[in-house]
Amino acid sequence: MNLAPTHPKATTALLALAIIGLVGLYTAVPDLRDAALPLLTLVLMGGLFSLRPREVRILAGATMVLLALAVIALWRLDSSRFDPIQEGLSALMVLAMIPAVGFAVQGFAQRMAHAEAERQALTSALADMSMAVTCDPLTGLYNDRHMRECMAQEARRCQRAGTPLSVGVMDIDGLRRFNEQLGFDVGDQALRLWSQTAREVFRQTDVVGRWRAEQFIVLFADSSTEQAALGIERLRESLSQRHVGHLPCPAFSAGLVDWPAEEPIDAVIERACAALRQAKSEGGARCVVGSRDAALPT
Template identity: 30%
Template sequence: MALLLMLAGMAIVLWAAWTLNLPRGPLYLWTLSSLCAIGLVYMTIRCGWSRNFKDPSLTLQQMALAIACSATGYALTGPVRAIAFPNLMIILMFGMFGLHATSALAISIYALLVFGLSMAVMASISPDIYPPTVEWAHFMMLVVVVPAVSVLSGRLSRIRRRLRQQKEELTVALEQIQLLAAHDELTGLLNRRHMQVLLEQETQRSLRSGEGFCLALLDMDHFKHINDRHGHAAGDAVLRAFSNTAQTVLRRSDVLARWGGEEFVLIQSGISMSLARATMDRLREQVANMELAFGDDFLQISFSAGLTTYRSGECATQTLERADRLLYDAKAQGRNRVVAG
């Protein structure tokens, strides 16, 4: 956009010079040098070299270059030199959304110095075309307008930073909400709602690929007794300990969720029943060997589980019901065991 605006401004300047028979040699040189400068900036950005700078858009550098070109154009256009002022305002507006308040103030002072120098030089060289009184009036108007634009830029910069901070805070809050929506707060595992979605997805994937998966329903043994004797804090500690141990034993591709209370559901994809059973037994042994200190007591925990495979054509509920029946069998056979079927 900056390049297009500069081209349009140069076209207007050249048209005015042609119409008013202004000296064209200096204007042609000004046009060529300005095009080369802005073209160099454009290529620096497009080629990725500008990424080495703090501001890859080179906003401050582009503005400084454009202001210098505009002030030089002011000195070359004589009777129509006032067309440089709207161009200067457009240049300063570019910095409203890309500069901090201090940078906006610095570029405003730079603009006043460059234009003031251009006006002073031309008033001394060609006072008939650049009357000192008129140039002084032009400069005073810039002294009023340019700092005002700088102040506005500073305010917009603060608003932009505040909005960016609010956006970052909202992003963090959204991530936390999504985490809470999908995970159990106590154990950090997936919750039942999210696990139901994953289970349906796994069922559909299995139908498409023909590759089944193993599903286990786990239940902590004598959990009610732990709560009754030691309190719910002890029960919570047991659930967290089981969760932490399970995550060290299971594969990364395995999905474990808290199904409710002391029940958990485990999905193991791309694995045979024998390997799934071996994983479950290894987890059971690790949990059974744990000793949790709670007050003066040491709690030993275990779990029972029903393990099954998904059968093509059935729904997820049917697979879960079969795992539940196998879990009931594990409880009936004395607990602390895995029954597969």
């Protein structure tokens, strides 16, 4: 029996009405007195699971007072038909059960609340552990190990679907100089700003990770290099309008390549890094699309 609606205040009001009604029924209808007393206990048992301990005590106490007043009133007003000994014993049993039920339910509610708190703490700890294993602590992006796992999964998916896949490696221009002149705290702000902006600009299907100290890798799902280059330019435009403190956000260079299904992960990353080195050698702040047959340094 569960009379409790969702809202705690509504639960309390509903139970109070039910208790008043049952005590009134006990007082007014002699033939239903034997049924009214157990129902009082059932109402408390059925609805108190969602209440706070203080509300449990108030309702249990109010029920005891109302029932005691009803017995006294019946004894004085209708003593000829009211057997004070029999009815008093029945009421006494209920009066004894009500606090017991109240404390039992209160204890159950406290144990449930404790178990729920432990469950939430465990869930939070597991989430923290998962983030520590898969994410970079400074930027919140995937770390290089998890990025490799994501790349392998996405490559298999695109191969099955027959859709294009592109990989970009990006490097913040002049971040080392930024750190030397302004301090590592400012450099960390630049890294966090880049990461936050990348999450906002790139699609939900694109996977972004921190690759090395000042490098990032992006997996552009279902995208040719032409489509991925448009996303990189959107990121560049968005960053150009943002600041680290009072300074403009530093620019970045990018190397972008397509990823044919048969190419190993390390090979495609090396091609993207070669394109990135070319972008750096040409002055930075640009994106270079690498070719599949580009000569890679040994």
